[in-house]
Amino acid sequence: MSSTTTVTMGQEQQHATLNLGSHIDQLDKHGFLFGQKLTASMSPLLHDVVYQGLGLNWEQLRLDSTDMDLFLRLIRHPKFYGASVTMPHKVAIIPHLDELTEECRDVGACNTLFLRHLPDGRRLFCGANTDVIGIRESFVQNVPDPSVYENRPAMVIGGGGAARSAIYALHKWLKATCIYVVSRDKSEIAAVVAECTKRSYGARLVHVETVKQAEALEGPGAIVACIPDFPPVSEDEKLLRRITEVMLRKEQKGAILEMCYNPSPYTALGALAESEGWQVILGTEALIWQGIEQDKYWTGRETSELPVAQVKETIANRLAKISKQ
Structure with a gap:
């Protein structure tokens, strides 16, 4: 069909x-x-x-x-x-x-x-x-050495629904020691912190508000970017980009999951991270693994029974077309 x-x-x-x-x-x-x-x-x-x-x-x-x-x-x-x-x-x-x-x-x-x-x-x-599974598996399936991100700080860029899922995955499964949260909108972060506090893990969040604060912090091992692929225009957006650049330029590198894949997973932030020596995980990886988890619910099959290889091949072919465009 x-x-x-x-x-x-x-x-x-x-x-x-x-x-x-x-x-x-x-x-x-x-x-x-x-x-x-x-x-x-x-x-x-x-x-x-x-x-x-x-x-x-x-x-x-x-x-x-x-x-x-x-x-x-x-x-x-x-x-x-x-x-x-x-x-x-x-x-x-x-x-x-x-x-x-x-x-x-x-x-x-x-x-x-x-x-x-x-x-x-x-x-x-x-x-x-299943977004949380998609985020977890994006790191587990693509980063051979988990010490790259385990028992290190992590960072989430953005304050919407995807950011909440990222915080949950980093907290529950990826062994982040603390989670830096950054957004162009302070009220978004306040809401996220309040909700996570209500669910008992808000104390692990660190709202990074200035470049100076970012410079003083230990570098993250995992970053999940949950913002659109638009160039920064407002002062708040420019500050968010500068804070992100500080984190990417820390001596010890890690892996970044760029959740934005629409209209293309090849984003400006992903290119910047790659140029700074980070492993970039495309947002289509999160799409694949959260989708496989959905089909487990719907079909009653286990992951081993689903055509995961064919799914990955099909998405890769679609990405190749997007890349050519």
Whole structure:
């Protein structure tokens, strides 16, 4: 099946819903990628490779919409298997779910909706956060020597949902001694610190606010960048870049995961880090591993049973095309 089916909901919502109904009749099961600005997302492509590899007549459909009520109606369909949830719905979806995994609850954001079937035939709508797995596995799978980042400080650039997932992964699995947090928006960091404090690990966060402060700190071993690939324009953005440059130029290097991969994973920040001697991990690595984790929820298979090699090859081929462009 094609992995490019898109349903855009707006004034033609009723017509689009009818078209969707005719399409899913041809599938054994269907899911959604629910959010906005989905055109360049590789998520449906990734899952299409998995379903073809397993011989499943399934498809993930792009649902480009802000209409939560519509989404909640669509997921009641008997052929629905689950959904990837992206911005701006990762937090808003949580009150509508029956159960949350530990990671979803602790991060306070959901990127994966899956079903749990009860003996009486009822379905529970459950939320998971596989972003944290994607971040963890990006380092575990790509950095041969974990001492590069373990038992060293780490740093997270940005203060949104991806930053929260990064903090959780660095804290829980990647053995960061402390986590530097930097953002152009101080109120974002204040909110992140408050939430992490409520979940018992806020004391490990260090808000780096000045170049002088950055110069005095021990260098990080792992950096996760969770900001768009735009050149700094405002004074706050320029300060954020200078603080980042100070950290990248520390004597002891490490690995940086550049979460931004849309429209291209080859970012200015990634190029800067590489020039300073850092190992750069593309954001598509996080996409791959969080997607594989999602398919474990949806298909009930283990990682060893999923076509991971084919997924990586397909994403690499897509990246090669982007690189040529």
